[in-house]
Amino acid sequence: MFEKNSYPGGKLSELRLGAYRFDKGPSLFTLPELVDELTGLSKFDNNSFTYRRLEDITNYFFEDGTRFKAFSNPDKFAQELEEKLGEDKTFVLKHLKKSGFYYNTVKGLFLEQSLSRFKNLFRFATLRGILRAPYLHLLSSMHEINAKRFKNQKTVQMFDRYATYNGSDPYRAPALLNLIPHLEFNLGAYLPERGMHQITEHLFALAKNLGVEFYFNHAVEKVILQDYRACGLLSNGRTYASDIVLSDMDMSAFYKKLLPREFTPKKLLEQEKSSSAFVFYWGIKKEFSELGLHNILFSNDYKEEFRCLFQEQSPYYDPTIYINITSKYCKEDAPSGCENWFVMINVPHNKSREQIAYTTGLRKSVVEKINRVLKTNIEAFIDNEAILDPHGIELQTSSVGGSLYGNASNSRFSAFLRHANYSKKIKGLYFAGGSVHPGGGIPLCLLSAKIVTQLIEEKEK
Numbered sequence: 001m002f003e004k005n006s007y008p009g010g011k012l013s014e015l016r017l018g019a020y021r022f023d024k025g026p027s028l029f030t031l032p033e034l035v036d037e038l039t040g041l042s043k044f045d046n047n048s049f050t051y052r053r054l055e056d057i058t059n060y061f062f063e064d065g066t067r068f069k070a071f072s073n074p075d076k077f078a079q080e081l082e083e084k085l086g087e088d089k090t091f092v093l094k095h096l097k098k099s100g101f102y103y104n105t106v107k108g109l110f111l112e113q114s115l116s117r118f119k120n121l122f123r124f125a126t127l128r129g130i131l132r133a134p135y136l137h138l139l140s141s142m143h144e145i146n147a148k149r150f151k152n153q154k155t156v157q158m159f160d161r162y163a164t165y166n167g168s169d170p171y172r173a174p175a176l177l178n179l180i181p182h183l184e185f186n187l188g189a190y191l192p193e194r195g196m197h198q199i200t201e202h203l204f205a206l207a208k209n210l211g212v213e214f215y216f217n218h219a220v221e222k223v224i225l226q227d228y229r230a231c232g233l234l235s236n237g238r239t240y241a242s243d244i245v246l247s248d249m250d251m252s253a254f255y256k257k258l259l260p261r262e263f264t265p266k267k268l269l270e271q272e273k274s275s276s277a278f279v280f281y282w283g284i285k286k287e288f289s290e291l292g293l294h295n296i297l298f299s300n301d302y303k304e305e306f307r308c309l310f311q312e313q314s315p316y317y318d319p320t321i322y323i324n325i326t327s328k329y330c331k332e333d334a335p336s337g338c339e340n341w342f343v344m345i346n347v348p349h350n351k352s353r354e355q356i357a358y359t360t361g362l363r364k365s366v367v368e369k370i371n372r373v374l375k376t377n378i379e380a381f382i383d384n385e386a387i388l389d390p391h392g393i394e395l396q397t398s399s400v401g402g403s404l405y406g407n408a409s410n411s412r413f414s415a416f417l418r419h420a421n422y423s424k425k426i427k428g429l430y431f432a433g434g435s436v437h438p439g440g441g442i443p444l445c446l447l448s449a450k451i452v453t454q455l456i457e458e459k460e461k
């Protein structure tokens with residue numbers, strides 16, 4: 001395994017600032033059984049990766065003082081929306097049920113198989129998906145369906161937010177993405193016992209245990225080709241021969257840096273990118289009892305926020321703020337009486353790919369909004385600070401423009417336009433990770449690895 005950084009995990013890494021520990025990127029963990037499945041494949045002790053199912057998932061805050069909680073129990077959650085937002089409880093439960101229907105249709109069709117294999121067109125899951133098409137709202141956006149289903153704009157905003165789980169715009173993303181809440185409410189949201197970085201530590205240990213050799217500080221500079229077959233790579237001035245090459249690097253960077261230009265699939269790579277993020281890691285010298293593990297401080301004008309992010313390609317200065325605090329559960333992540341705040345704002349992917357110029361202005365808006373909504377003076381409690389911007393994300397992981405999830409899912413064809421898990425032009429070259437099929441986020445990256453394993457078994461017989 002060749003890795004340009006000195007540590008494993010890519011976006012799923014950690015940061016230590018004085019006495020504080022932070023998960024650097026992902027903070028929400030769903031479908032933990034995909035990690036368990038990998039544990040099961042090795043002879044590793046099954047108890048070494050432990051995680052808890054969350055009872056309270058997210059705390060929501062609005063500028064007008066409205067607050068509510070998303071509970072993992074669908075019934076309790078529906079009750080909360082009825083009491084706090086005046087929604088009809090049965091409509092909320094129906095929405096979550098429909099979310100499950102979408103997920104179970106899409107799972108076999110898109111998430112667990114390669115879309116580029118002709119024979120997959122004739123599988124049961126594909127045919128079932130086609131038969132269910134009239135019930136999948138294929139011509140509507142997420143927002144259109146949510147706005148029709150709920151009377152309170154705050155409920156609509158809350159369900160629209162799930163588009164950001166793969167860096168998309170709810171006003172354009174297909175309604176099918178309303179499958180995402182099913183993962184949290186029906187299947188469950190989780191947190192590893194020692195925070196998200198435990199996933200990386202665990203998979204790294206599993207791989208080493210199986211005999212995988214890791215070459216850190218080894219950026220791959222070129223894939224070696226012979227007669228249109230990948231047969232090795234060049235790193236740190238040395239060539240390494242191999243039977244196949246498998247990459248989880250961002251596709252755009254991969255084609256640009258590692259292969260001759262003639263192989264670049266221009267149309268695939270020119271598609272709209274998913275959003276990026278601006279993250280403030282703050283050690284906070286105070287405990288906030290009104291906050292939990294996941295917290296959202298919503299913007300006042302969600303539509304305008306997404307117009308800015310995706311049409312104007314500029315940050316929005318009344319941003320929706322996400323605050324993740326793992327020290328609520330992982331007590332070692334912050335000193336006693338303190339908290340580790342991961343404060344994240346969605347921003348456009350960095351098209352110019354140069355140093356970010358808007359840090360100071362954005363930080364000011366974030367601080368002011370937190371002060372208004374939580375009625376505090378947050379600056380007074382910031383003990384330690386680090387910042388990660390889209391440029392930093394690109395430097396650390398090679399994701400073009402710092403986009404978090406590869407291409408956005410803003411069109412109903414997006415699922416079909418992701419790069420396949422293998423190269424159609426170069427034999428022995430395979431792809432996994434967030435910028436290829438079936439998409440970004442930890443569960444989908446793990447599914448891409450599963451799909452690619454099946455493909456390699458089939459194709460390299």
Ligand SMILES: Cc1cc2nc3c(=O)[nH]c(=O)nc-3n(C[C@H](O)[C@H](O)[C@H](O)COP(=O)(O)OP(=O)(O)OC[C@H]3O[C@@H](n4cnc5c(N)ncnc54)[C@H](O)[C@@H]3O)c2cc1C
Nearest residue numbers: 003004010011025026027028219220397398433434441442
């Ligand atoms: C701030 C943030 C928040 C997120 N929140 C969530 C969340 O809550 N839940 C969720 O599921 N997902 C979340 N994500 C997305 C998730 O992190 C990604 O989808 C996933 O980790 C991508 O994994 P990957 O293997 O495709 O890419 P990466 O993790 O980027 O791994 C690619 C690896 O390739 C290495 N590399 C690149 N170029 C080379 C080269 N030339 N030679 C050798 N090595 C190279 C990189 O250093 C990196 O280690 C978030 C991401 C970020 C940044």
